[in-house]
Amino acid sequence: MENEKFFNNYFHVYDIELVLFVTPELTSSRMENRKNFGLVYYPGVYSKLQFGKKSFLPENGQIMFFPKNATYDVSVEKNISDKGGCWAINFSSPDLTQTEPFVFTPKSQNAFSPYFVKAEKVWREKRPGYREKCMEYLFAIIAAMKADAVYSPSAHKKIIAPAVDYIHENYSGGKIYSSSLASLCGISEVYLRKLFAEAYGLSPVDYINALKIERAKDLLRESAQKDKKEFRVGEIARLCGFTDVFYFTRLFKNTTGFTPSEYIKK
Secondary structure, three states: OOOHHHHOOOOOOOEEEEEEEEOHHHOOOEEOOOOOEEEEEEOOOOEEEEEOOEEEOOOOOEEEEEOOOOOEEEEEOOOOOOOOOEEEEEEEOOOOOOOOOEEEOOOOOOOOHHHHHHHHHHHHHOOOOHHHHHHHHHHHHHHHHHHHHHOOOOHHHHHHHHHHHHHHHHHHHOOOOHHHHHHHHOOOHHHHHHHHHHHHOOOHHHHHHHHHHHHHHHHHHHHHHHOOOOOOHHHHHHHOOOOOHHHHHHHHHHHHOOOHHHHHHO
């Protein structure tokens, strides 16, 4: 999946660089080595974008993701008026690894426009707290995009949605069996693994373990705040749904590059 690193991974937003309503007058015909990431909302057809051999023509409520360091050409459609355009939010992120552009189609055509319109107004007026307010709108956009993607009625995610819901509700409670997940979806285990791989780029087991490790990181950070001298790896492993502390420690190291004890000190 070209957009899996955006939708399947958590990433930090360091800062918002610019929020702008882009008109033909403000549109450059070519962008080289883009300095930041961008999300752009298109109320209608505005421009054709050419990223090497890939071309995009976002329209009618679609959102375009622009990766950092991208080079592309922009051709504004001939029938666009001087007041026509699109809303752009440019932001920086230290750990977003999405390198491919993509177009996102919301379930509701007008669901995202209020966020972009309000963010541009707040940025333009520059009242006290405007950056924080724009950050709030950006997080709302990202969260809504991810929610839309997970519950999209199309393709494979709809089939495995019961399994995904069950995992998120129960991953820390103990071992979850693929056979049980497959039964929830009414499919075979083989087909379940195939759909998970195509939808998320992970097996069901890896998907569950990723959630457990994120939970473990939360608990380790909390433990560090309460008592920097002492914490129990075994207890944290248990709270995350692991029955084998040695397996937990090895998996944590392979995932994060640190052992739990090293992670709590960094």
